[in-house]
Amino acid sequence: MRRRSSEDRAIGDFVDRVLSRPGSRREFMKKAAGLAAAGGAAALPGCGGPAGEEVMLKWKEYFKGNYRLMTRKEKDETVRRLERLAKLQDGVDVQVSTRPEWKQVLFGYGFNITRCEGFMECVSACVRENNLDRISKTQYVRIFEMEHGQMNVALGDGKFFHEVPVEGHFYMGVQCFHCESAPCIKACPTKATWREPDGIVVVDYDWCIGCRYCMAACPYWGRRFNWNEPSVPKDEVTRKQHYLGNRKRTRGVVEKCTFCIQRTREGKLPACADACPTGARVFGNLLDPESEIRYVLKNKKVFRMKEELGTDPKFWFFID
Numbered sequence: 001m002r003r004r005s006s007e008d009r010a011i012g013d014f015v016d017r018v019l020s021r022p023g024s025r026r027e028f029m030k031k032a033a034g035l036a037a038a039g040g041a042a043a044l045p046g047c048g049g050p051a052g053e054e055v056m057l058k059w060k061e062y063f064k065g066n067y068r069l070m071t072r073k074e075k076d077e078t079v080r081r082l083e084r085l086a087k088l089q090d091g092v093d094v095q096v097s098t099r100p101e102w103k104q105v106l107f108g109y110g111f112n113i114t115r116c117e118g119f120m121e122c123v124s125a126c127v128r129e130n131n132l133d134r135i136s137k138t139q140y141v142r143i144f145e146m147e148h149g150q151m152n153v154a155l156g157d158g159k160f161f162h163e164v165p166v167e168g169h170f171y172m173g174v175q176c177f178h179c180e181s182a183p184c185i186k187a188c189p190t191k192a193t194w195r196e197p198d199g200i201v202v203v204d205y206d207w208c209i210g211c212r213y214c215m216a217a218c219p220y221w222g223r224r225f226n227w228n229e230p231s232v233p234k235d236e237v238t239r240k241q242h243y244l245g246n247r248k249r250t251r252g253v254v255e256k257c258t259f260c261i262q263r264t265r266e267g268k269l270p271a272c273a274d275a276c277p278t279g280a281r282v283f284g285n286l287l288d289p290e291s292e293i294r295y296v297l298k299n300k301k302v303f304r305m306k307e308e309l310g311t312d313p314k315f316w317f318f319i320d
Contacts, residue, residue, distance in 0.1 A: 054088045057081045067204045067243065068194065075243070082247060094239045096247055099265045101198035107259055107314065108199070109273075110282035110296045111173050114320045117278055118143055118164035118171040125275035126175075129238050129260060130246040133230040140257040141175045141272055142221065153305065173281075175272075176201060176222035176257040177305070177313030187217035193254075199286075199314050200259050202244040208253040215254060219306050220313070223256045238262075259283070286314070 060081055070078065079096045086094045123141045132138040144156030148168055156172065165171070178201045185193055185201065192207035193214055215223045229251045241247040242262035249255050260270035264283070268274070273281035284291035296302065300318040 050088050054085065057085050057088075067206065068191075079243060082243070086248065090234065090237070090248075092234055092237050092239065094237070094241050094247075097240070097242045097262060097265075099242065101196050101200075101265065104285075104287050106199045106286040107178070107264060108284065108286040108293045108297075109178075109259070109270075109315045110293055110300075110302070111315070111317050112280040112282070112320065113170050113172055113317055115278045115280035116143070116171040116173065116276075117280075118145060118160070118166075119277060121275045121277055122173065122272035122281065125271040126257070126260075128236065129263070129271035130258075131230065131232050131238055131241075131248065133226065133228055134233070134236075135231045136226075136228050138224050138226070138230075138255075140222075140224065140255075141173060144172050144174065145169050146172055172317065173272075174220055174222070174305070175315075176218075176259075177220050177311070177315035178259060180312035180314065181310060183217035183219065183309075183311060184214035184223065187213040189213060196244075198265075200244075200261055200264075201256070202258055202261065203254060203256060204244065205247075205249050205253045205255065210252040210254065212254060219309055219311065223254050226251055226253050226255055 067075070067078075075098045079098055082096050083094055086092050120143060123139055123143065126132070126141045127134075127139060130140065132140070142158050144153050144158045145160045145164075145166065146153070146156040146169060148170060150156070153172055153174060178195075178199055180195075180199075182193075182195060182201050185195060189211060190207055190209055192205075192209070193201060193203045195201050210225065212225055215225060226249050230249055238246055240262055242258075242265070245258045245261040260268075260272075263274075264270060269283050270281075273283045282292050282296050284293035286293060286297075288294060296318055297316065300320065302316045302318040304313050304316055
């Protein structure tokens with residue numbers, strides 16, 4: 001792959017700085033309008049080739065508008081731009097899907113607290129699958145070590161570093177619970193987060209302004225703010241991605257578990273459920289009476305966290 005020259009990097013850095021400053025929209029629009037009128041990226045000195053292409057792709061992404069309102073053609077164009085940007089910026093070939101929800105599907109999740117032994121395989125799998133920042137050690141899934149008789153997760157140990165399982169303790173996992181009546185959705189001032197028909201609460205990272213109101217509203221510690229430009233080693237990037245899932249995020253946006261939308265809409269389990277060595281995690285279609293999650297709800301002792309809030313989470317804890 002062609003290495004980016006200092007001139008290329010300077011151009012890319014300029015665009016990043018301009019797009020990251022709230023008050024610079026007029027400045028960038030003026031420059032971009034002049035650029036377009038003059039015949040594209042090649043009109044700027046030093047803006048030919050990959051650097052100029054990167055400038056134009058970023059410009060189009062920035063002003064494309066809300067993903068939910070886009071036509072199928074616009075979505076496809078966006079995906080092509082994102083795939084090309086990944087190649088230009090990171091030298092990685094990715095496939096970004098916009099696959100919609102399936103009909104008659106409502107996803108639900110069950111967590112068996114009698115089987116989980118705190119091995120953290122689920123956490124590691126989630127980090128790998130969702131291209132989470134390795135520097136800040138971002139994690140969507142958290143496992144709490146709890147003393148027997150204790151049910152308040154806030155009093156559990158979510159940062160344990162010792163051999164597990166520990167006698168006299170059990171383990172509870174939390175992540176986004178994909179609530180039917182999600183407080184985070186109500187709190188978002190730009191409508192950057194919403195609930196899909198299959199129950200998955202998603203975020204359009206291009207629409208998020210990083211105000212973190214959703215984080216304050218979530219009672220389940222389900223959201224993470226991206227303080228850094230995400231760093232993922234090139235050979236560890238998960239290349240099958242979804243626009244509303246594990247595609248590359250930017251510094252200054254909120255992200256969260258999406259039930260691995262890039263996997264579940266392809267008929268696979270979320271990475272955490274697939275990796276669990278003890279079978280403590282159950283995932284499936286709540287509308288299918290023959291699904292494993294429906295069996296759990298019908299035959300096990302189940303409960304939901306903070307039921308009194310009326311959020312109607314699609315995440316149940318259960319006991320054998």
